Amino acid sequence: MSKALSQISRADFVKTVTAFVGSVISLAIGLPAINYLIAPGLRAKQDSAWIPLGQLIDYPIGVPKPFNFTRSQVNGWEKTVSSYGVLVVRQNETQVRVFSNICTHLSCRVSWHADLQHYVSPCHDGHFDILGNVVSGPPPRPLDEFITKIEDGNLSIQFPPYKRS
Numbered sequence: 565m566s567k568a569l570s571q572i573s574r575a576d577f578v579k580t581v582t583a584f585v586g587s588v589i590s591l592a593i594g595l596p597a598i599n600y601l602i603a604p605g606l607r608a609k610q611d612s613a614w615i616p617l618g619q620l621i622d623y624p625i626g627v628p629k630p631f632n633f634t635r636s637q638v639n640g641w642e643k644t645v646s647s648y649g650v651l652v653v654r655q656n657e658t659q660v661r662v663f664s665n666i667c668t669h670l671s672c673r674v675s676w677h678a679d680l681q682h683y684v685s686p687c688h689d690g691h692f693d694i695l696g697n698v699v700s701g702p703p704p705r706p707l708d709e710f711i712t713k714i715e716d717g718n719l720s721i722q723f724p725p726y727k728r729s
Contacts, residue, residue, distance in 0.1 A: 617719045623654040628676040628694060630665065649673060650710060650721065651683065653694060663696040664708040664725045705729055
C-alpha cells in the first residue's frame with residue numbers, strides 16, 4: 565500500500581482531496597436545500613377539524629344566529645387565510661343544526677330575514693327555510709350542513725360541511 569501512495573503525485577492528491585471536500589460541502593448544503601424545496605409538497609393536508617362556536621346558551625332557540633370564523637391553510641410556502649360563515653339554529657335545549665351561509669347556486673352569502681322567515685341569497689333571490697331547505701329560486705340543493713357536537717355546554721362543528729341533497 566505504501567508503494568501505491570508513493571506513486572500518487574502531489575497534484576493528483578490535491579485534486580482528490582479537493583474533490584472529496586467539495587462533495588462533502590455540496591451534500592451539506594444541497595440536501596437541506598432539496599428538502600426545503602420538496603418537503604412542502606409531501607406534507608399531508610389537514611382536511612377535517614373541529615371548530616369551537618362557543619357556549620350553547622349563547623344561541624337562542626328558534627332564531628338563526630350567524631357565526632364567522634377563519635381558517636388558515638399552508639400550501640408549500642403560501643399561507644392562505646379564508647373566512648367562513650355559519651348559521652346556527654338551536655332547535656331545543658339539546659338539539660342544534662349548523663348550516664353554511666353559502667348559497668348552493670352561485671356561492672353568494674345568504675342571510676336570515678326574520679320578516680320572511682327565510683334565508684335569502686342576494687344574487688338570484690334564492691330562498692331557504694330555517695332548516696336550509698330550498699323554498700324558491702334557482703338553488704339546486706339545500707344549504708350545506710355541519711356535523712355538530714356539544715361537550716360541557718360548548719358547541720363545536722366539524723369542518724368542512726357536508727353536501728345535502
